[in-house]
Amino acid sequence: MSVVIAIGTRKGLWLARSDDRATWTLDGPHFLAQEIASVAIDTRRSPARLIVGVLSMHWGPTLAWSDDLGATWNETGNGAICFPTDTGAALARVWQIQPDSADRPDVVWAGCEPTSLWRSGDGGLTFDLVRGLWDHPHRPEWAPGFGGAAVHTVLPHPTSSQVLVAMSTGGVYVSDDGASGWTPRNRGIAAYFMPGPEPEFGQCVHKVAVDAAGPETLYAQNHHGVYRSDDGGLQWNSIAEGLPSDFGFIALSSPHRPGTAWVMPLVADSARVPPEGRMRLHRTRDGGRTWAEHGPGLPDDTWTVVLRDAACVDRLDPTGVYLGTRDGCVYASADEGETFSVLATHLPDILSVRAAVLA
Amino acid sequence: MTAAQPGGVTVRLPSVLADLASGRRRLDVVPSPTTVGGLLDVLSLDYPVLVRRVRDESDAVRRFVNVYVDGEDIRHLDGLATPVRAGSDVQILPSVAGG
Numbered sequence: 001m002s003v004v005i006a007i008g009t010r011k012g013l014w015l016a017r018s019d020d021r022a023t024w025t026l027d028g029p030h031f032l033a034q035e036i037a038s039v040a041i042d043t044r045r046s047p048a049r050l051i052v053g054v055l056s057m058h059w060g061p062t063l064a065w066s067d068d069l070g071a072t073w074n075e076t077g078n079g080a081i082c083f084p085t086d087t088g089a090a091l092a093r094v095w096q097i098q099p100d101s102a103d104r105p106d107v108v109w110a111g112c113e114p115t116s117l118w119r120s121g122d123g124g125l126t127f128d129l130v131r132g133l134w135d136h137p138h139r140p141e142w143a144p145g146f147g148g149a150a151v152h153t154v155l156p157h158p159t160s161s162q163v164l165v166a167m168s169t170g171g172v173y174v175s176d177d178g179a180s181g182w183t184p185r186n187r188g189i190a191a192y193f194m195p196g197p198e199p200e201f202g203q204c205v206h207k208v209a210v211d212a213a214g215p216e217t218l219y220a221q222n223h224h225g226v227y228r229s230d231d232g233g234l235q236w237n238s239i240a241e242g243l244p245s246d247f248g249f250i251a252l253s254s255p256h257r258p259g260t261a262w263v264m265p266l267v268a269d270s271a272r273v274p275p276e277g278r279m280r281l282h283r284t285r286d287g288g289r290t291w292a293e294h295g296p297g298l299p300d301d302t303w304t305v306v307l308r309d310a311a312c313v314d315r316l317d318p319t320g321v322y323l324g325t326r327d328g329c330v331y332a333s334a335d336e337g338e339t340f341s342v343l344a345t346h347l348p349d350i351l352s353v354r355a356a357v358l359a
Numbered sequence: 360m361t362a363a364q365p366g367g368v369t370v371r372l373p374s375v376l377a378d379l380a381s382g383r384r385r386l387d388v389v390p391s392p393t394t395v396g397g398l399l400d401v402l403s404l405d406y407p408v409l410v411r412r413v414r415d416e417s418d419a420v421r422r423f424v425n426v427y428v429d430g431e432d433i434r435h436l437d438g439l440a441t442p443v444r445a446g447s448d449v450q451i452l453p454s455v456a457g458g
Binding site: 056057058059060062075077078079082083085088089090091 | 375376407415416423424
């Protein structure tokens with residue numbers, strides 16, 4: 001058993017490996033000086049495939065993959081993700097790469113900027129634009145957040161053709177017919193930055209995670225607001241009580257224990273730093289009814305943050321939790337987030353972290 | 360495309376793109392296409408990844424890439440419709456950007 005952590009930063013990709021989740025070796029940089037905003041480790045195939053969203057500030061975005069854990073890299077000649085000519089659009093950044101279920105081993109999803117969803121049927125070598133979302137009548141009203149306008153979360157249902165996406169701004173949308181038709185599912189989610197009553201869409205949902213009980217139970221970290229839905233997003237209810245702040249970027253859930261999820265509250269809106277300069281993870285064991293702060297191993301006197309995709313869990317039991325900060329540190333926990341140790345320091349600011357367990 | 364053939368357009372690349380052109384920093388395209396866009400079309404047949412670094416799928420030269428024809432920035436000429444002819448020198452350079 002070996003755990004691999006892919007660490008995407010503003011200036012390249014690093015790969016960490018460990019056999020015990022206590023000592024780590026670090027390999028990198030790959031793609032030096034290029035931004036890695038998204039990375040996936042697709043363990044449905046053997047050997048596992050690394051897929052990364054690469055962005056050069058000069059030479060533009062692309063998607064690259066490796067079937068030998070980064071020893072060699074490949075990219076599709078004419079581009080894995082290219083907007084059709086009639087759209088007049090061009091890929092700006094790959095924000096999310098999400099392998100589908102084990103039953104659909106060649107299907108990979110990508111969320112991109114400008115706001116778009118893409119589906120690959122060949123393991124991530126080429127993608128097709130999901131027209132139903134691209135042509136959605138709400139599109140003119142999806143405004144970009146500070147980081148850009150993008151689909152940043154893609155959650156394919158493990159057994160049905162349902163797909164859930166989240167975008168900033170826009171909020172949560174769900175397709176029940178294999179990504180053709182899309183309806184907003186934001187009821188209960190606040191949008192304090194918009195006038196009037198809570199809108200049907202337009203929310204700034206930062207991240208959504210699926211509970212171990214099944215895909216009907218969801219957690220959402222919003223731009224102010226932490227929520228749970230028990231009906232696949234039809235209704236969201238606040239679970240922010242007990243947290244020091246309802247603002248944050250990450251939402252993580254346990255792959256094994258229903259009701260277990262993690263968030264990292266930040267002082268906001270404008271400051272967006274850890275409360276009192278203490279980086280702490282907050283964990284619930286009961287679906288958000290109560291929260292407990294966990295901090296041993298995480299820094300005090302710090303003013304950095306963990307961005308929405310710079311946190312992940314592994315699939316071991318107990319679950320490993322991994323946090324990458326904007327000041328280039330990675331903290332690893334092998335005990336479900338109760339204690340942390342330093343995996344890496346002094347990397348460029350970290351944008352994406354993903355873990356995989358390899359045989 | 361071969362190295363240094365007369366009658367064609369010479370394309371000069373920055374070192375960072377050489378790996379995408381079989382390790383070469385100079386390509387000669389013979390016969391000469393008539394425009395920069397046509398030149399990129401020809402290059403994309405053998406070096407599609409290289410050309411994607413220069414222009415996106417909407418046929419726009421990337422914001423922080425500069426293309427010069429005989430020393431003139433094509434943004435100040437006719438963009439990708441800028442003419443080229445046998446003997447033209449086309450240079451691709453990254454602009455001053457980054458952080």
